[in-house]
Amino acid sequence: MIDLQQLRQNIEMIAARLYKERGFKLDVIEMQRLEVQRKTRQIIVQDLQHKRNKAAKVLGQEKAKGLDIRDQSKALKQDGVALKVAQTELQALQSELEALYLSIPNLLHPSVPNGKNSNDNRVERHWGTPNIFTFTAKDHLSLGRALKQLDMERAAKLSGARFSVLYGDLARLQRALIQFMLNTHTANHGYQEVYVPYLVKKTCLYGTGQLPKFKEDDEEFSLAGAYCDLTLIPTAEVPVTNLVCGEIIPFEQLPLKWVAHTPCFRSEAGSYGKDVHGLLRMHQFEKVELVQITHPDQSEHLLEEIVGHAEFILQQLELPYRVVTLCSGDTGFSSAKTYDLEVWIPSQKIYREISSCSNFEDFQARRLKARFRDQATGKPRLVHTLNGSALAISRALLAIMENHQDENGRIYIPSVLQPYMNQQSHLDNQGSK
């Protein structure tokens, strides 16, 4: 949610920005109409409440003196009815305004380039150079099948399309990736490891901005029946960021830095026919996620730090990548600024997203009511929240398979992972049944 005080004061300017940056049409007339009504209603309600409180007090004192208060009591009944009516009207206006405000996307950071879609993203830098293969490079699906360690067919038998089954060394390599990333971020980058629920209440999704959705598509998986208010997390961002929901964090604890490994569940509604084969786009995948809860003055700088942490992993895995700043049209609803890390995919000869690092500034914090106590004033202020994938595990696995293959279909295991693989240097047919 954006700052309402700011919105009310500079409504024309902010409406213009929302339209220019996001193509979001804010109904200024309607909003102002509702605001005026809300304000007058609120004054009426509070006035009636004030009268009620005073009258009740006087009545109480008279009763204590032993006076008969039945007539006065009866006379006050009408005020109670009027109050209830006014309260109901106020509530209706408030929820209408609330729904409107929840639908407004975040304002973008000035450094975000203008643009419509991913074609307009700004490439910041490259690292590494894509391998030039002296043979025809295979995609990860054929490589995995040849190794008998990747099985989409049996996965489909269990759960349908967009699920995977891994065997043997490939399954172990996925586990090694998770371990390596968690260990690196905790030992080298100062994050605390955190284990969180994979099922969360809907309110958590409002907090981080996945809900409300105005598209038809429902991106998340929800449970039915007795637990129907629970949803499978689409990313660890949701449970981890919601840890500070409603809290006032002591100043000296900032920044809070958490790293979590979780599976992620996405319906992928709206991406029918896109990336239907292999590990690229699945309903269930593993991810190691970084989350920071920071002082407002630090978030801009800490976004760069998070990107650095994700880049470090890619470098250690010896994978060529580039860093892009998402343009205005490609930046997510809640984000003020997002960097994507894109890893080279030899079979497609393009860079594909493997990490997304965002600064949400106070947008999520306002929804979450996540604050810290300002040292100077002693008053609570909204924190800033950031997160970054570091990395998407399934895509890292895929990238390793494709970038580190040789002409015999063996796959080189990056040296940083070998300690997690009993010093094994390659994936080959030995690791499967």
Added chain:
RNA sequence: GGAGAGAUGGCCGAGCGGUUUAAGGCGCUCCCCUGCUAAGGGAGUAUGGGGUAUCCCCAUCGAGGGUUCGAAUCCCUCUCUCUCCGCCA
């Protein structure tokens, strides 16, 4: 799953229909006193919102409804915590 007990400010804890404007204590901040330390005295100490804004008002006692002129207090529903029994990784 069965039986019972709870949820009050940063913390402990009283209140069980109207002198509560949430007692009292602890902690914290500032001031005073005491030549250090300890002890003592005084003041302050939630969050959100509104207004005729150095002041006033409204809301919040786990959450949501209800009863009442008036609810922390009574009733209903839900959530969570604790104790005992059962079951279980």
